[in-house]
Amino acid sequence: MTAAAAAPVAPLPAPPAPLLSVRDLKMTFPGRTAFPGWMAFPGRRARSAAVRAVDGVSFDLAAGETLGLVGESGCGKSTTGRMIVRLLEPTAGSVVYDGRDISRLRQRALKPLRRELQMVFQDPHSSLNPRWTAARIIADPLLVQGGSAAGARRRAAELLELVGLLPQHLDRYPHEFSGGQAQRIGIARALATGPRLIVADEPVSALDVSVQAQIVNLLARLQEELGPAFLFISHDLSVVKRVCDRVAVMYLGRIVETGDKERVYAAPAHPYTRALLSAVPLPDPAAERARERIMLSGTLPSPAAPPPGCTFHPRCPKAREVCRSEVPLLRVATAGEAREVACHFPEPEPSG
Incomplete structure (x- = not known):
C-alpha cells in the first residue's frame, strides 16, 4: 500500500446550522364562551371547540435564505410567523434561533434578540401609529434598544432613502402617505436595528398590483444588499416564486x-x-x-x-x-x- 493510499481522507465539513429551526410548533386558541338563552336559563354557558390554528409545523431557515410560506387564508401562516417573533406564545413545540430556544424566553431575556428578529405586517396603515411621524416610527426600535434620539433620527433618514423615500418625508404622518409608501416605512422600521431574520406577513397583498411589483423588487434588492433571512408569508404563488429560494405549502395548520x-x-x-x-x-x-x-371539491374544513x-x-x-x-x-x-x-x-x- 502506497503512502498516498494510506493517508486518511479528510472528513467533509459539517453543513452550517440553520439560523432558524422550528420543530413541531403548535398553536391552539381556546374556544369562546357563549351564553345562549341566558335570560331563560341563567347560569348555563356553552363553549365552542378549541381552534388548532397551527398543528405541528417544522422547518429550517438558513442565514440569508428566503423561505416562502404559502396556503389558503386561514391555514395558519400568519399565526406561525407571529409565534416565531414571539408576538404569540406557542402552545407547544420549539423555535430555535441561532442555536437558542426562544419559544419560552421571558420578555427581559427576549428584548436583546428583538434587534435581530423583526416583522413587516400586511396592512401598512394599521401597523403604523397614526400619531407618530415617519421619523418616530422608524427610530422607535432604536430608542427602545437604548439609542440616542439624534442618532436614531439620522438612521431613520438613511433608511428612508434606502427604501426609496426622501429625507423630507421624515416629519410626515402615516395618513400623508400612499399604501406603497406606508409599506416602505414599515420595511424601513423593520430594518432599523439590522435584523438577521425578517418575517414578512403578506407584505404586498393590501397594495395595488403596480405597487406590489415595486415592493417585491425592493425586498429582493434589500435581501441581496443586506443579507437578512426572510420568512415570506403569502397566498400569491407568483410573488413567492419571484422572491423566495424555497417554498413550504401549508394546509389546515400543517406543512404538506x-x-x-x-x-x-x-x-x-x-x-x-x-x-x-x-x-x-x-x-x-x-x-x-x-x-x-x-x-x-368541497370547502376548507374548520380548524x-x-x-x-x-x-x-x-x-x-x-x-x-x-x-x-x-x-x-x-x-x-x-x-x-x-x-x-x-x-x-x-x-x-x-x-x-
Missing part, C-alpha cells in the same frame, strides 16, 4: 410540501400544491387557455374540527381509505432530493 422552488413549481408532489399552482395565471394567453385548471387522517382527504381526488385514517408524515419525496411531502400517494417525478 416543502422544497426548492424550481422543483416544487415544476413538479408538485402533493395534490393540494398542484391545485394551488393550477390557479396561478400564466403570462402566455395560449398556454393559459390550453392548461387544465384543477378544481377542488376547530379537522378531519381525521389526512386533513386534505375530503377534497382530494386521490383519497383512499388509508387517507381517512392515517396522518401522512412529512418525508422525502424522492431519494436524493431535498424535498419533502406529506401524502400517502404523492405525484411521481416526471420521466426524462
Whole structure:
C-alpha cells in the first residue's frame, strides 16, 4: 500500500446550522364562551371547540435564505410567523434561533434578540401609529434598544432613502402617505436595528398590483444588499416564486410540501400544491387557455374540527381509505432530493 493510499481522507465539513429551526410548533386558541338563552336559563354557558390554528409545523431557515410560506387564508401562516417573533406564545413545540430556544424566553431575556428578529405586517396603515411621524416610527426600535434620539433620527433618514423615500418625508404622518409608501416605512422600521431574520406577513397583498411589483423588487434588492433571512408569508404563488429560494405549502395548520422552488413549481408532489399552482395565471394567453385548471371539491374544513387522517382527504381526488385514517408524515419525496411531502400517494417525478 502506497503512502498516498494510506493517508486518511479528510472528513467533509459539517453543513452550517440553520439560523432558524422550528420543530413541531403548535398553536391552539381556546374556544369562546357563549351564553345562549341566558335570560331563560341563567347560569348555563356553552363553549365552542378549541381552534388548532397551527398543528405541528417544522422547518429550517438558513442565514440569508428566503423561505416562502404559502396556503389558503386561514391555514395558519400568519399565526406561525407571529409565534416565531414571539408576538404569540406557542402552545407547544420549539423555535430555535441561532442555536437558542426562544419559544419560552421571558420578555427581559427576549428584548436583546428583538434587534435581530423583526416583522413587516400586511396592512401598512394599521401597523403604523397614526400619531407618530415617519421619523418616530422608524427610530422607535432604536430608542427602545437604548439609542440616542439624534442618532436614531439620522438612521431613520438613511433608511428612508434606502427604501426609496426622501429625507423630507421624515416629519410626515402615516395618513400623508400612499399604501406603497406606508409599506416602505414599515420595511424601513423593520430594518432599523439590522435584523438577521425578517418575517414578512403578506407584505404586498393590501397594495395595488403596480405597487406590489415595486415592493417585491425592493425586498429582493434589500435581501441581496443586506443579507437578512426572510420568512415570506403569502397566498400569491407568483410573488413567492419571484422572491423566495424555497417554498413550504401549508394546509389546515400543517406543512404538506416543502422544497426548492424550481422543483416544487415544476413538479408538485402533493395534490393540494398542484391545485394551488393550477390557479396561478400564466403570462402566455395560449398556454393559459390550453392548461387544465384543477378544481377542488368541497370547502376548507374548520380548524376547530379537522378531519381525521389526512386533513386534505375530503377534497382530494386521490383519497383512499388509508387517507381517512392515517396522518401522512412529512418525508422525502424522492431519494436524493431535498424535498419533502406529506401524502400517502404523492405525484411521481416526471420521466426524462
